[in-house]
Amino acid sequence: MDILLLLIPLALSLGLLGLAGFLWALRSGQFDDLDGAAQRILFDDDDPPPPPGRNDQTRESSQ
Structure with a gap:
């Protein structure tokens, strides 16, 4: 009982x-x-893709 003290x-x-x-x-x-x-963490930090017309121009200039 003394331990309670x-x-x-x-x-x-x-x-x-x-x-x-x-x-x-x-x-x-x-x-x-x-x-x-x-x-x-749910948000993507990557750059958005370029518009569709820009991809065609970059392919033509590299050929």
Whole structure:
């Protein structure tokens, strides 16, 4: 029963330490953009294909 005198304050202090860590992360911007990286991977960074007429001209000039 005497161990409860040690474990209860220890559990409360660990809980407060976790809460302080979470509040610090929240204020420092760790949780600002959760979906940005997940959606950014879906966009293609390649250049769009040229219009159809430009392909014919480049083939003729190379021959």
